[in-house]
Structure formats: C-alpha cells, structure tokens
Amino acid sequence: MIIKAPIDLELTQNSGQTSQPPWKLDNNIYSDVVVADNKAVLFQVKQKENNLDFNFIGDISNKEATKKIKTIFDLDFNLNKFYKYLNNQPELADMTNFCRDLRLFLAKDKFECVISSVCSANNSIVRWTKSIDDIKKSWGNKYTYSEKDYFTFPDVSDFKNIYCDDVEEFECCSNLNNPGECINNLKSCGVGYRAPYMKKASEIFTLEMDLDDISKMSYDEAFDTMLKVPGVGPKVADCILLYGFNFRQAFPTDVWIKRIVSYLYFDGKDINVSKIREFGMEEFGDYAGYVQLYLFHYARMSGLMKKLKGM
DNA sequence: AATCAGGTAATGT
DNA sequence: ACATTACCTGAT
Incomplete structure (x- = not known):
C-alpha cells in the first residue's frame, strides 16, 4: 500500500x-x-x-x-x-x-525510546544503535517471518531484571567461575557507564512512574518529570519527549545544535546550551523539533559541521 | 597516544 | 545557581 x-x-x-x-x-x-x-x-x-x-x-x-x-x-x-x-x-x-x-x-515503543535516548548520551550513533540491537537480541522477544528473525525491545518488567555488569551477574550466578565469563549483562552490550542509568531508569518506570501518564502531561510538566529519571538530563529528556511522546515543541539541544544556532543566529557567540534551548523553543514554537532535526542534518550534509568543529 | 562521540551526575565555588 | 570534571568504549 x-x-x-x-x-x-x-x-x-x-x-x-x-x-x-x-x-x-x-x-x-x-x-x-x-x-x-x-x-x-x-x-x-x-x-x-x-x-x-x-x-x-x-x-x-x-x-x-x-x-x-x-x-x-x-x-x-x-x-x-x-x-x-x-x-x-x-x-x-x-x-x-x-x-x-x-x-x-x-x-x-516508548520504553525503547527512553532507554535508547539514555544510551545515546555522549555516545556515537553507530555505538548506541549497535548497543540497542544487542539488547534486543539478548533479551527481546523473538519473532520469525520467512526464516528471518526479529527481536522486539524487552518490556520494562523484563528489562529491570537484566544484570547491570559482570560483577552483578557474577554475584547472582553460581554457575560462573569468574567475572570474565559474564557476558549476559548490559555493560557487555557496550553501553559503558550508562548501564546503571539505563537499569535505574527501567526501575523507576516499574515502580513510581507510568509512561502513559507522560502523554497526558503538559510539555513543561513532562520535561520536569523526565529529568528525575537517572541518566536523563535536558538533552535526553527533550529527545524522549520529541521522538517518544510527540511533543513537537521540544528542541533537544546538544553541543552541535548549540554551535549551529550560535553560528546562524548569534554571530558565533558562545551561548550556553540551556539558553539555546529556550531560544529554539521561543523562536520555532511547534516547529522546534523539526527545526532541530533539520539543523543537525543540514550541518552534517553541508559541511558546516566541519567548519564549526571545536567552537 | 590522545582525542572524540548529538551529556549527565557529582563536586566545588 | 553556575562552572568544572570524571566517565565506558571503540575508532581514528
């Protein structure tokens, strides 16, 4: 169709x-x-x-x-x-x-979006996407169509039972001889120091926070709520709200968006990330999410990124 | 070998 | 409140 x-x-x-x-x-x-x-x-x-x-x-x-x-x-x-x-x-x-x-x-899958976004922080795109694919393969549900396997992202209740790292896995598994044998944990998926954040985030969503409630909130309330989740700062919160919950007024502001907006609107002057975020939301309104998406790719494709490197 | 990757949390003023 | 700094990890 x-x-x-x-x-x-x-x-x-x-x-x-x-x-x-x-x-x-x-x-x-x-x-x-x-x-x-x-x-x-x-x-x-x-x-x-x-x-x-x-x-x-x-x-x-x-x-x-x-x-x-x-x-x-x-x-x-x-x-x-x-x-x-x-x-x-x-x-x-x-x-x-x-x-x-x-x-x-x-x-x-909103939960997948939360964990993916936490995993993406201070990470490269290839690395966080590989990590998420590894997590799906290790703990997701498997579906097979014409001999091809697909894995969904594990749901909250399954995710919170995943061992954080080799130490935690070793403590719990009596059949293992040393931590080096432990490969059934988050850190073995290459998420690094984000492993405990991701795990704690999943625990919060099983215990005290409901993903469906976020949708009913105003943007500001949802933003403040997301900031309470471990591993979620302003940039990741806005990614979650934009990509996961369709809050189009979110303007996820990372170092690149900061550099690009400074270059385009403030004569290259160094302005802090939080001010850039406020500017973006004010200036672009409900287009903020799309403008952010386009700014990043425009900079990637046009060569502006190379020019701005190190600002 | 040092630096970098679409930041965050923990300290220190 | 605002500025610094450590942090997994694999690639260049």
Whole structure:
C-alpha cells in the first residue's frame, strides 16, 4: 500500500533519531516488528518514488496498519507548509536543499525510546544503535517471518531484571567461575557507564512512574518529570519527549545544535546550551523539533559541521 | 597516544 | 545557581 506523503526513507532511517535503531534493511526494504495491544505485526516499508510503500503481516486491519505507519513515520506532518516556513527565514532557507523529505522517526515503543535516548548520551550513533540491537537480541522477544528473525525491545518488567555488569551477574550466578565469563549483562552490550542509568531508569518506570501518564502531561510538566529519571538530563529528556511522546515543541539541544544556532543566529557567540534551548523553543514554537532535526542534518550534509568543529 | 562521540551526575565555588 | 570534571568504549 502506498501512502501519499513525501518522505526520504533512507535519510529518515539513518538520521540518528533516538526513538530506536534503524530497521532491518534487506533489498531496499526496511522491516521490523511492532507490538501493540499484545499483537505482533511485521511491517515492511520501502521507498516508492517520493512516497512510502508498505506491507504488513499480522492480525490487524489495513486501517490500523496504515495508522501505525503514519504515526511512526510522521506522515501526517505537512512538509510543504514547513518548507514554506523555512524559506521565509533567511537563516534556515538553505536547509531544505540538504534534507528534503526528512521526517521524524517516532517511537514504536516508548520504553525503547527512553532507554535508547539514555544510551545515546555522549555516545556515537553507530555505538548506541549497535548497543540497542544487542539488547534486543539478548533479551527481546523473538519473532520469525520467512526464516528471518526479529527481536522486539524487552518490556520494562523484563528489562529491570537484566544484570547491570559482570560483577552483578557474577554475584547472582553460581554457575560462573569468574567475572570474565559474564557476558549476559548490559555493560557487555557496550553501553559503558550508562548501564546503571539505563537499569535505574527501567526501575523507576516499574515502580513510581507510568509512561502513559507522560502523554497526558503538559510539555513543561513532562520535561520536569523526565529529568528525575537517572541518566536523563535536558538533552535526553527533550529527545524522549520529541521522538517518544510527540511533543513537537521540544528542541533537544546538544553541543552541535548549540554551535549551529550560535553560528546562524548569534554571530558565533558562545551561548550556553540551556539558553539555546529556550531560544529554539521561543523562536520555532511547534516547529522546534523539526527545526532541530533539520539543523543537525543540514550541518552534517553541508559541511558546516566541519567548519564549526571545536567552537 | 590522545582525542572524540548529538551529556549527565557529582563536586566545588 | 553556575562552572568544572570524571566517565565506558571503540575508532581514528
């Protein structure tokens, strides 16, 4: 089925959005399993001209499947209108030449988005995506379609039982002789010092916080709530709120966004991250999330990033 | 060998 | 409140 809405699927998949790692790529088809209401559905999506062509295997209606794909790839967002807005801003007009048809890649699983985002902090895109894929393979549920295996992200209650590191695993497992044999833990997935943050974050969501409640909050309340989660600072909180909960007014501000915005709007002056975040939210309103996404890729693609390195 | 990767938490003023 | 600093890890 083709959904008539322009998207650059490859760009969107590989844009490092912390909702989830890129889907499994095979023969120009990106696929993954999405679980909703306890039903697993395999989605296969591919680029068809400017649009998205998709199939699915699972016990849901075409209408439900379409709705799910539209949500994950944000296909109801009006790109033309957004580009008109960008073209009227001298600082931003050039961006559309470098990331045309890039869209938000939204969470298929809010908890996965939380943990992915925590894992992405001070990390490289290749490393955190590999870590999340390792976690899925080790502790997720396995689904097999035409002899190909897919793994969902473990749910909260399973995740909180994963050992943090080799020491914790060794203490609990009497069949192991030394910590060196311990490979069934978070740290063995290459997450480094983020392992305890990720684990504590999962514990919070089983004990005192409900992911569904976040959706009902105002942006400000949700932001303050997310800051209480271990491993979640302002940047990660905004990633979670944008990619996981569809708060489009979030403006995740990392060092790059800081450098880019300083360059474009403040004559290269050094302004702290929190001020840049406030500026972005004030200036771009409900487009803040998209502007942030486009700024980052514009800088990557246009060579601006190299120029700004070290600022 | 030092530096870097889309920051955060723990200290120190 | 605001400024510094240590921190897993694998790649260059």
